[in-house]
Amino acid sequence: MADLIEVMRAKGMRVTAARRRIIAALTHLGHATPDAVAAAVATDGGPDLPSSTIYRSLDALEELGFVSHTHLDHRAPTYHLAAHADHVHLVCLGCGAIDQMPSAAAQDLVALMQRERGFRADVTHMAIHGWCVDCEAAR
Amino acid sequence: MADLIEVMRAKGMRVTAARRRIIAALTHLGHATPDAVAAAVATDGGPDLPSSTIYRSLDALEELGFVSHTHLDHRAPTYHLAAHADHVHLVCLGCGAIDQMPSAAAQDLVALMQRERGFRADVTHMAIHGWCVDCEAAR
DNA sequence: TTGAATGCAAAAAATTTGCATATTG
DNA sequence: CAATATGCAAATTTTTTGCATTCAA
Secondary structure, X not given: OHHHXXXXXXXXXXXXXXXXXXXXXXXXXXXXXXXXXXXXXXXXXXOOOOHHHHHXXXXXXXXHOOEEEEEOOOOOEEEEEOOOOOEEEEEEOOOOOEEEEEHHHHHHHHHHHHHHHOXXXXXXXXXXXXXXHXXXXXX | OHHHXXXXXXXXXXXXXXXXXXXXHHHHHOOEOHHHHHHHHOOOOOOOOOHHHHHHHHHHHHHHOOEEEEOOOOOOOEEEEOOOOOEEEEXXXXXXXXXXXXXXXXHHHHHHHHHHHOOEEOOOOOEEEEEOHHHHHOX
């Protein structure tokens, strides 16, 4: 996190209280929707943050590369720190359960995309939808 | 599509004009946001469909398994017919370009998830984010 | 006939924007 | 001091819901 602060400054981006609190919330939550981030910072002792600040901060941090997001469920974008242990999400379409596997599981796919398309994929936190053992059995 | 109609009836689901038009729009468009579907049906000669009907129909068709959706970009869910040629989407975080590769490219990953977690993944139309050759070169 | 879907209007969510003010570097 | 970010209010955009009416089977 110390380096995150460094990079923010290096990029001319300001290290404000709001951003520190949002980063702290993400660190603590792991993954969170903008709404969940708002709820989290609301309980850290500081004043509530308007949603505009939440959105703008997440965007800024994402542009910087320290935060990214995926769509785990139907509607909400889920943000997380890039430094957060990287894994892919196995989202069950039946019960909604979310399992994880190390991103390395996708290394062959990544290599293939690189080789055939010159595409440098970021499969960190990628969401893969399907059916978990239990729901699959029930079908 | 004939079988789609059959299955709809078999499931006790009704084959209405609205649904036929929405299916036709998806067939024609390939991928489309609810908004794009609305725009498409608005030009097929019939009356405009209220967004509530668009949403409810897409949900119903998705539940049936004939339609599914992914999140290609930041905000909009993109729907497509399950029968639509299956591929994974390579979405560039830089320029937004969307390339495709056959879903088979992910077969190793699918096998791994199956083997280690009993998870039956549907990688059809899965979105993979990253950087295309050009944007990567520009970084 | 009768349950399923539609259409419409209104409500609820989610996200974005403008602008004056406060803060950071 | 100058540029950047915040806070707040308002506007957009997107999605959902209730309910009377219509339609498919």
